[in-house]
Amino acid sequence: MTGNNKLLAILGNYKPAPWRGRYSLSRLFFNFYLLVMGSFVAIAIFADFVISTAVKGITDDYTSRFMRGTVLLIEEELFRKPRSEWPRTIEALDRKFAYKLEIVDRWTLSLPAAQAEKLDGGELAIDAQGDIIYHRLKQTPQILVVGPISPERNPEYRRGMPLDLRISLLTWSLIGVCLAIVVWLWVHPVWRDLEAMRQTARALGEGLFEARAPIMRSSAFGPLAETLNGMAERIQRLIATQKELSCAISHELRTPIARLRFALEMLAETHDAAEGERLSRMMESDLDELDGLIDSSLTYARFEREQPELHLAEVEIAPWLEEQVEGIRLLGRQLELQVDTDALPPQLRVDLDRRSMPYAMTNLLRNAIKYARTRIRVSAEIVGDQIQVHVDDDGIGIPPGERERVFTAFTRLDRSRDRSTGGYGLGLAIARLVLEQHGGNAFAGEAPLGGARFTLSWPLSQNVTES
Known part of the structure; x- marks a missing residue:
């Protein structure tokens, strides 16, 4: 049973315990x-x-x-x-x-x-x-x-009864009545807030994760309600992500598993050594595809679930971009990969996480390699207080109505399932998650080369912490 199914089973079997000694307002x-x-x-x-x-x-x-x-x-x-x-x-x-x-x-x-x-x-x-x-x-x-x-x-x-005793009793009675009014005016809104939070917690315990605590009348419970709503939102998002991942991964696994089963059947029936070697290479390729799918899915789930703490460091952006492009140049084969940093001030340094930002950059470059015909250009510029890195290709481009949807996990615009452009639809989703953690964004547009342009944008300077 997967972690998602276990969580749903626990929530399904959860029964709120009866409130022993439940306090009424009175x-x-x-x-x-x-x-x-x-x-x-x-x-x-x-x-x-x-x-x-x-x-x-x-x-x-x-x-x-x-x-x-x-x-x-x-x-x-x-x-x-x-x-x-x-x-x-x-x-x-x-x-x-x-x-x-x-x-x-x-x-x-x-x-x-x-x-x-x-x-x-x-x-x-x-x-x-x-x-x-x-x-x-x-x-x-x-x-x-x-x-x-x-x-x-x-x-x-x-x-x-002595006069002083009667005066004392009257005074204490008036004090008691005034205090009762004050206590009631204080207790009543507090009770309403507690009751609202109890109902919200009970709904969440029953699996209704869309339930939210209303605005608290008492300032003492405002932060608690915000924390409860934030927790409910996060749980709802995590469960939705787990469901989406489970469904998408199950769907994506069918193709390589079907090819593996078909290749095994063919391998058992063939006596031709060349054909057997070809089938073995196909099976090895399918295993690589399965391994890549699992690795990409785990990476996406980790970024979506954990929201890891950033360890920012000052990095000179021009050499860093050259390093990222050189690390993937071999995959481009005959493609021309260019890095253009002429629009940047000399020795410009920006803040980024050395562990997570390469995920975003590599995924954009891999995506461009899939669709580019002859040329890919990586450039950077400063827009306001943001550093923007563009990855342009001369491929088929992306229709304007689809440019936002490509950042949704397991979304692929091409209808083919072949290994050259199939992918898993996770690279761009991971890139956006990384940029959101940096306080920025990833978006798509039209490239000057005629194909698609993908842009990573984040603040030039942030709070730098030691890794």
Whole structure:
């Protein structure tokens, strides 16, 4: 089984796995909302704790100064009367204040060391919650306790919830609603983009390689969608190329294989040594044709599939063209091959890949040798920022309507299948692939010699990397 058939078989048998725990939009929203809101509340509580701890001393000092006058007035009112009347006096005063008043013995209190020291030193002491004040009544063991606020006497507490707590709850509710709106506005387009990409990936997994991800509403998924579409395009192109190669190669193999089978049958039946030698030469020629077809097909598939990285180098173009022509001059036999670089500046250097560009040049020269009658001319010129190399022949030429089609793989304009001009229709396709990798193009036209002109065009200067 060929690599293409294996790939198609795998894709045909592929079944998308069920999405376990698939998130719906509401679930994604609530999970993200709870995460954000929980983090926000945790940060707010921590910040409140830090701030409260930092300002506690300041708050306690402010409370002491604020309540000192009231406490001293209550103390003076008590000392105007005998100590036996203090309970009745404090009870009468207690009914006039919003916070609770009482007198206790010093030994009944358990305060932090710092507050106990203040209390014994005649200053106001405050409990850990900051809502009860303690004051020692002069040098007696009696302690005046002021607070906490009595719910029965304060109208704000009669509703069952302190005002500051109600304000806090209302504030947090408004923050929660605003945050929910913001999270929804952020999550909804993200979910739509994720769902669109999921549908595209699922279609690709089912073998629908024409599927493409739509334009993403979220900029975060734009590059991912472009990458996915690029991958789908490349897979679609590779599969199409493999199908085309498989069909074309299968078709091209029939002729030499049929001739080999016919020659074998004839060889088995003949007893003439000369005829046997002729059939053997035919079979050897067919084997060479098969070898050439396979080599050309592999070269085309490699350039089409891998898009190999270019290793550009600066090359003096005139000697390089002479070298390419000399390497193939023997195949031209009686043909006249000329190289004309007079239109180029002296010692002009251009950037090209020394490994791949000879493929393009050799294929153009081989094509010209097939169709030229007496003469082939290779010339070069500068057009704008491009270097253009022309290969002209004096053959039959190419009709204008067919000049683009000849660069399609396995396309041959001649209808003959003989070995002189048959070819495989891959040389020009390989030449165009090489030039596209160089950022240029290969195209056909009419030659001044009367036949066909094939032109390789690519930028004079590119980023040069070491090979």
